[in-house]
Amino acid sequence: VFSTNGPKLRQENMAESALVEIVKGGIVFNQGDPAVHWFEVLSGTVRTCRFYIDGHRQLTGFFFAGDVFGVEPERYGATAEAVTDAVLRRSAVQKEGQPVGGDVRSSALERALGSAQSCIFLLGHRTANERLAAFLLVIARRPGARLRFELPMSRADIADHLGLTIHTVSRTFSDLIRRQVIALEGRQFVRVLDLAQLEWLAGEADEGLANPAKAFSLA
Amino acid sequence: VFSTNGPKLRQENMAESALVEIVKGGIVFNQGDPAVHWFEVLSGTVRTCRFYIDGHRQLTGFFFAGDVFGVEPERYGATAEAVTDAVLRRSAVQKEGQPVGGDVRSSALERALGSAQSCIFLLGHRTANERLAAFLLVIARRPGARLRFELPMSRADIADHLGLTIHTVSRTFSDLIRRQVIALEGRQFVRVLDLAQLEWLAGEADEGLANPAKAFSLA
DNA sequence: CGCACTCTTGAGGGAGCTCAACATTTGTGG
DNA sequence: CCACAAATGTTGAGCTCCCTCAAGAGTGCG
Numbered sequence: 450v451f452s453t454n455g456p457k458l459r460q461e462n463m464a465e466s467a468l469v470e471i472v473k474g475g476i477v478f479n480q481g482d483p484a485v486h487w488f489e490v491l492s493g494t495v496r497t498c499r500f501y502i503d504g505h506r507q508l509t510g511f512f513f514a515g516d517v518f519g520v521e522p523e524r525y526g527a528t529a530e531a532v533t534d535a536v537l538r539r540s541a542v543q544k545e546g547q548p549v550g551g552d553v554r555s556s557a558l559e560r561a562l563g564s565a566q567s568c569i570f571l572l573g574h575r576t577a578n579e580r581l582a583a584f585l586l587v588i589a590r591r592p593g594a595r596l597r598f599e600l601p602m603s604r605a606d607i608a609d610h611l612g613l614t615i616h617t618v619s620r621t622f623s624d625l626i627r628r629q630v631i632a633l634e635g636r637q638f639v640r641v642l643d644l645a646q647l648e649w650l651a652g653e654a655d656e657g658l659a660n661p662a663k664a665f666s667l668a
Numbered sequence: 669v670f671s672t673n674g675p676k677l678r679q680e681n682m683a684e685s686a687l688v689e690i691v692k693g694g695i696v697f698n699q700g701d702p703a704v705h706w707f708e709v710l711s712g713t714v715r716t717c718r719f720y721i722d723g724h725r726q727l728t729g730f731f732f733a734g735d736v737f738g739v740e741p742e743r744y745g746a747t748a749e750a751v752t753d754a755v756l757r758r759s760a761v762q763k764e765g766q767p768v769g770g771d772v773r774s775s776a777l778e779r780a781l782g783s784a785q786s787c788i789f790l791l792g793h794r795t796a797n798e799r800l801a802a803f804l805l806v807i808a809r810r811p812g813a814r815l816r817f818e819l820p821m822s823r824a825d826i827a828d829h830l831g832l833t834i835h836t837v838s839r840t841f842s843d844l845i846r847r848q849v850i851a852l853e854g855r856q857f858v859r860v861l862d863l864a865q866l867e868w869l870a871g872e873a874d875e876g877l878a879n880p881a882k883a884f885s886l887a
Numbered sequence: 888c889g890c891a892c893t894c895t896t897g898a899g900g901g902a903g904c905t906c907a908a909c910a911t912t913t914g915t916g917g
Numbered sequence: 918c919c920a921c922a923a924a925t926g927t928t929g930a931g932c933t934c935c936c937t938c939a940a941g942a943g944t945g946c947g
Contacts, residue, residue, distance in 0.1 A: 558778065569791065
């Protein structure tokens with residue numbers, strides 16, 4: 450089964466930066482592999498996931514065009530797989546034996562850190578409604594996204610990202626639709642009907658009061 | 669109430685790197701503040717937390733001697749507070765108007781990314797037992813820690829870190845003690861009685877099989 | 888000693904998981 | 918193009934685990 454799932458990389462050249470194509474379901478790198486490259490998404494969608502003993506997955510992020518992933522010291526902490534057919538730009542961490550430091554790596558690390566924190570923020574929400582609403586908002590707020598956007602990943606991917614089951618994800622979608630907060634167009638496209646309601650569900654109605662302490666601060 | 673809680677910083681000098689003392693409960697920086705400094709813990713313990721609209725906290729990390737925190741672009745994404753009296757080394761992100769790039773910042777970012785991923789890993793566990801067991805293992809595996817270690821933070825801090833209530837945390841502690849997996853000495857000190865059992869509860873009994881796909885990989 | 892705070896424990900209820908069935912979509916071969 | 922199979926998604930019923938509510942025990946401090 451893994452033969453159809455293996456890395457279908459088509460390498461364009463051997464320079465320090467190379468274009469790589471990967472088919473849906475293909476593996477970019479495995480958790481534990483030496484982290485000799487990092488990647489930028491040019492088109493398509495990629496997911497990173499960690500596997501637990503009991504077999505369940507924790508998806509630690511989705512990466513769309515413009516996002517970077519795989520920026521890590523030593524070894525990859527998660528497996529990266531293609532959610533859809535994708536084109537990536539692969540860059541070497543080492544360049545002629547010397548690590549590539551400086552602002553390129555720093556800014557890539559910053560973006561990786563941002564996506565990790567966004568994942569923590571999602572998992573910090575308490576109920577299925579809050580998590581799904583917050584997740585949809587994260588997608589909706591991506592540059593280029595609007596009140597109508599695509600969800601290229603499966604319900605199972607969403608469930609494993611939010612720490613829920615596909616059943617609960619599906620039920621929560623139905624609930625949001627029933628309350629006319631969103632509408633589905635096909636299974637992949639979402640239209641936000643009531644943004645304020647969605648933000649309220651996600652617990653972000655008033656960003657200014659997100660930190661109660663600030664209400665008392667010197668200001 | 670915040671007057672007793674405010675930043676009790678005693679600044680040792682104005683150079684690019686400065687020693688800072690902070691008392692238990694004091695705030696190092698607030699979520700949303702410009703991220704002009706980053707910190708290394710010399711002694712004591714620090715927590716970082718995000719606040720949600722509904723008032724609950726998500727603690728995104730605990731930082732002990734040798735750890736770094738507050739390495740972020742632009743603004744701090746979390747508030748940092750002292751769990752115990754602490755001494756920190758504070759470093760400027762900017763140095764004479766120029767950002768400090770290069771390996772110093774990269775390695776600080778790598779460590780910050782590592783602690784974020786460790787937080788995601790904890791929250792990825794499904795049950796209260798698994799989360800607490802995994803949390804105790806994270807602490808037990810810190811350099812210098814052994815099968816007996818201190819938990820400087822309160823039950824409320826642990827609960828907000830693991831996404832549980834203090835009641836569930838307390839009950840889970842009692843359960844682990846009843847099953848003779850750990851023992852408490854006072855309220856702050858933990859002794860691990862059955863490490864294998866603790867690892868099994870945390871779902872880490874066999875790290876080599878953590879990624880099922882690897883069993884099939886090219887080896 | 889008394890007060891405030893933290894921690895522990897119990898009882899009851901609710902959100903989400905499990906198990907199960909069915910619907911819908913996608914893919915494949917005739 | 919259709920028939921069929923496989924994969925994915927939806928929905929319901931029952932149960933479990935954790936949260937809520939409540940009370941009490943332990944600890945530190947003035």
